[in-house]
Amino acid sequence: MNPTVEGLKATFGDAIGRAGVARDGLSVVVVRADRLRDVLRWLKDTPGQAYTYLVDITAVEYRDRERPLELVYQLRAMGRKTDLRVKVELDPQGELAVDSVTPLWAGANWLEREVYDMFGVVFAGHPDLRRILMWETYAEGYPLRKDFPLRGRFSRAEQVHQALNTNPEANYSLEELSIAEAYDGLPADMRERLRRGERGRVPESE
Amino acid sequence: MSKRTLELDVATPGVDAHGDPVRVPLGVSEGTPEPDIGGEHLLINLGPQHPATHGVLRLVVELDGETVVRVIPHLGYLHSGFEKLGEYRHYNQIIPLTDRTDYLSPMANNVALALAVEKLMGITITPRCTVLRVIACEMSRIISHMVWLGTTAIDLGAFTPFLWAFQERERIYNLQEMWTGARLTTSLTRVGGMMADIPDGFVEGLRHFIATYPKTLGEIDRILTRNAIWAGRTQGIGVLTADEAINYSLSGPMLRASGVPWDMRKDQPYLDYETYDFEVPVGEHGDVYDRYLVRLEECYQSNRILAQALDRLPDGPINVADPRVILPPKSRAMSDMEAMIFHFKQVMEGVKTPVGEAYVGVENPKGELGYYFVSDGTAKPVRWRIRPPAFINLGAISKMAEGHLLSDLIAINASIDIVMGEVDR
Numbered sequence: 001m002n003p004t005v006e007g008l009k010a011t012f013g014d015a016i017g018r019a020g021v022a023r024d025g026l027s028v029v030v031v032r033a034d035r036l037r038d039v040l041r042w043l044k045d046t047p048g049q050a051y052t053y054l055v056d057i058t059a060v061e062y063r064d065r066e067r068p069l070e071l072v073y074q075l076r077a078m079g080r081k082t083d084l085r086v087k088v089e090l091d092p093q094g095e096l097a098v099d100s101v102t103p104l105w106a107g108a109n110w111l112e113r114e115v116y117d118m119f120g121v122v123f124a125g126h127p128d129l130r131r132i133l134m135w136e137t138y139a140e141g142y143p144l145r146k147d148f149p150l151r152g153r154f155s156r157a158e159q160v161h162q163a164l165n166t167n168p169e170a171n172y173s174l175e176e177l178s179i180a181e182a183y184d185g186l187p188a189d190m191r192e193r194l195r196r197g198e199r200g201r202v203p204e205s206e
Numbered sequence: 207m208s209k210r211t212l213e214l215d216v217a218t219p220g221v222d223a224h225g226d227p228v229r230v231p232l233g234v235s236e237g238t239p240e241p242d243i244g245g246e247h248l249l250i251n252l253g254p255q256h257p258a259t260h261g262v263l264r265l266v267v268e269l270d271g272e273t274v275v276r277v278i279p280h281l282g283y284l285h286s287g288f289e290k291l292g293e294y295r296h297y298n299q300i301i302p303l304t305d306r307t308d309y310l311s312p313m314a315n316n317v318a319l320a321l322a323v324e325k326l327m328g329i330t331i332t333p334r335c336t337v338l339r340v341i342a343c344e345m346s347r348i349i350s351h352m353v354w355l356g357t358t359a360i361d362l363g364a365f366t367p368f369l370w371a372f373q374e375r376e377r378i379y380n381l382q383e384m385w386t387g388a389r390l391t392t393s394l395t396r397v398g399g400m401m402a403d404i405p406d407g408f409v410e411g412l413r414h415f416i417a418t419y420p421k422t423l424g425e426i427d428r429i430l431t432r433n434a435i436w437a438g439r440t441q442g443i444g445v446l447t448a449d450e451a452i453n454y455s456l457s458g459p460m461l462r463a464s465g466v467p468w469d470m471r472k473d474q475p476y477l478d479y480e481t482y483d484f485e486v487p488v489g490e491h492g493d494v495y496d497r498y499l500v501r502l503e504e505c506y507q508s509n510r511i512l513a514q515a516l517d518r519l520p521d522g523p524i525n526v527a528d529p530r531v532i533l534p535p536k537s538r539a540m541s542d543m544e545a546m547i548f549h550f551k552q553v554m555e556g557v558k559t560p561v562g563e564a565y566v567g568v569e570n571p572k573g574e575l576g577y578y579f580v581s582d583g584t585a586k587p588v589r590w591r592i593r594p595p596a597f598i599n600l601g602a603i604s605k606m607a608e609g610h611l612l613s614d615l616i617a618i619n620a621s622i623d624i625v626m627g628e629v630d631r
Contacts, residue, residue: 024325024564054455055567060580060589072578072591074565078452078466081473085565107455110601118289133282133630143290150294 002027002084004049012039017089026074028085036073036088037099043075043084044104051075051084054101057111059119061092061146071098071121090121092145100126118144137187247275250612254283258361258616261626265603265615272611277604281597284630292590296556297323297397300590305391307592308628310353311346311571312392313382320395321476322566322577326559329398329531334522338404340477340515341412342394343568344508348419349378350571350623351501351508355426358498358620362439367426374422381411397557398532399525409516416513423505430498440495444606444618447492454602457595458573459500460622464492470569482511494621501623531557556585565593572596572623592631596624 005019005027016039017030031039043051055074062069068089075084090096100123101108112123113132120142123129130136134143139162140153152159248269254262262283268276288307292300297319304315317339324331331339356371379389385404386392394401430436446454451464461468469486471479487503489496525532533552534545559581567576573595580589599622607615 022564023328023560023562024566026565028563053452055574056565056576056578056591056593058578058589058591058593060563060591062580062588063582074576074578078468078473083474083565105455106450106453106605107598107601110597111455114597131282133285135282143287148290150290 002082004043004051004082004084005029007046007049008039008042011042015039022085026083026085028087030087030089033088033090033098036086037101037104040073040075040086040101041104043086049077050079051077053078054105054107054111055083057101057108057115059115059121059144061119061144063146065092065146068092069096069119069121071115073101096121097124098122099124100129102126118142120145137190252615254280259619260357260624261629263600263619263624263626263629265619267612267615269612272613274607274610274612274615277607277615279600279603281600281626282630284626286627286631288631289590289592292587294586296585297559297587298557300587301393301395302391305393306627307594307631308350308570308572308575308596308625309390310625311350312390313342313386313394314346314350314568314570315575316392316395317343317477318566318568318570318575318577320397321568322564322579323397323557323559325566326562326564326579326581327397327531327557328560329526329528331398331526332523333520334403335399335524335526336477337515337519338400338524339395340479340482341404341512341519343477344511344515345378345382347508347571348505349375349382351505352378354501354571354620354623355498358617359430359436361616361620362436364430364433364436367430370422370426374419377415377419381408381415384408384411396525396532398528399523403524409519412512412516416509416516419509420506423502423509427502431502437495439614439617440498440621441493442491443494443610443614444621445491445493446602446606450602450605451492454605455598456573456602457598458569458571458623459497459504460573460599460602462487463489463496463500465490470567470574474567476566476568482514484511494617497621497623558583558585559587567593570595572625572628573599592628594628594631596622597629597631600624600629 001019001021008029009016012035015032015035017032019027019029022028043049053076055076056072058072060070060072069092071088071090073086075086076082088098090098096119098121100112102112103125109126109128110132112126113129115121116123116129117131117133131138141148154162250267250269251264252267253259253264259265264280264283266278266280267274286306288303291303295303301316301319304319305312308315352371352375356368359367382392383389385402385408386394446456446464448465451461451466456464465488467486467488470476472486484507487500487507489500529545529548533539534548538545539549540546561581561583563578563580565576565578567574574593575595576593578589578591578593579587582588603619603622606618610618
């Protein structure tokens with residue numbers, strides 16, 4: 001067991017859940033969702049820990065519906081050549097939300113966007129939480145969730161129908177639209193989101 | 207690797223008003239060369255179908271004159287849902303999927319996948335298999351770096367190195383085809399072993415390649431490294447400091463060019479890499495030029511590793527003697543009842559892994575490729591996560607490109623060494 005786990009328990013008390021060693025020899029420690037960013041900041045900035053390198057962020061949903069959805073953060077202390085896996089458990093039926101770690105690691109930006117895209121986990125405080133691999137108007141849900149069928153939610157006919165009827169302007173992200181003259185060609189719901197100031201800026205002409 | 211005195215030498219001949227030759231220094235100018243004349247920003251759409259985006263990457267670029275203000279990458283045009291597909295397949299059936307992620311180094315991906323499943327199951331592979339996998343990984347590195355070198359040179363206007371690099375790649379591809387029967391979709395490994403042992407004549411062919419390959423590298427080195435145009439187009443472009451590179455989770459040559467001496471082969475060794483004698487090249491400026499130098503030197507080092515691997519290649523089986531993971535020989539499966547049952551169970555049910563999870567990171571040509579498996583005890587993974595080095599490295603493109611010229615964006619994009627099959631998965 002990685003000695004860091006003891007340090008975490010001493011510092012954060014009951015915010016640290018069960019810990020163990022995975023089959024690859026890495027220590028895995030489960031952290032309460034509301035303390036995640038504090039824990040990761042402590043791991044990154046405490047001199048004796050110095051987990052400065054974020055290897056990966058991903059999520060795991062089990063086939064067993066009773067089990068929580070896990071967010072997995074793999075960290076690395078490059079000086080000591082040690083990895084540590086930090087997990088957060090979320091209730092898949094409830095609200096999937098957790099603090100973003102982009103303030104700590106710039107590299108978390110795209111990794112969190114991918115988890116949002118594939119699992120629907122919302123990262124609070126993320127500067128640009130948009131879909132990244134699927135397109136922005138993708139309406140079938142979150143592909144890597146276990147209740148998502150392999151071939152997608154919609155029928156093939158519906159998928160083709162939607163593809164043929166796509167507004168090409170919808171491929172621009174909201175942020176670009178603040179400088180492009182494509183605002184009027186947007187679908188109504190995207191215009192509405194822009195108007196609410198959800199992301200990007202509404203063009204001056206509005 | 208201190209070749210930076212070069213900037214002083216770099217010059218191009220010209221003629222002044224009297225017809226006398228003058229030498230105009232090239233190189234990177236400091237400060238802002240153009241005054242702010244005001245005006246509309248221009249939005250340019252680069253890709254998805256553009257030769258300089260190395261696949262189907264789309265970059266929406268906001269320009270102020272010719273200076274890049276913002277870069278907004280759009281991904282997903284090649285998204286194939288490999289991770290989802292993997293949840294519906296046996297572990298050995300996932301191997302063909304790995305061919306198609308980073309399709310410039312399929313053999314290294316196959317090796318990584320086999321290593322991950324073996325770690326999950328706790329299997330120790332045979333000595334011959336270990337060495338053969340090292341050969342596969344280093345061959346892949348040479349292929350990938352040659353493609354990178356050639357295409358990057360073309361992006362910056364140098365056509366000749368492209369032809370040389372692709373000729374070398376072709377020679378490795380011939381060896382790879384000899385071994386696996388395929389040039390691209392190799393599916394070389396199996397859980398617990400290899401799909402095939404190397405054929406007759408392979409060792410001699412590879413030895414011939416090892417002996418002659420450095421000559422081509424030397425030629426590429428001569429035509430590019432001290433080339434005024436090449437240096438002018440790459441030095442000081444897309445600079446990332448060591449802290450920034452770590453903060454962006456970069457890996458592989460991108461990380462090492464910024465001066466971080468991290469190589470999975472040295473620092474978290476797998477496949478007995480710690481017993482090979484090779485150096486890890488590290489840059490110091492973190493610009494496009496250093497990334498070129500690092501990759502070029504890695505080709506020499508891969509060549510060294512290949513030579514050592516051939517020297518130590520032991521005889522013996524390539525597969526572990528475990529009928530639960532490795533198919534029994536066909537002759538036994540047809541004559542022996544027990545062997546036939548194992549054969550049937552493996553084909554129909556697949557290799558079963560114990561409950562648990564395992565992450566294996568390997569040093570792929572693009573960076574740290576990680577495969578993370580979560581198993582619930584069945585023959586199909588609950589979750590197969592690819593830690594895609596090209597995807598994560600590409601995440602820093604906005605940071606690197608902003609403030610540079612549009613033509614430098616092409617150099618920066620090329621220096622990341624992306625392959626869209628892996629970025630989009």
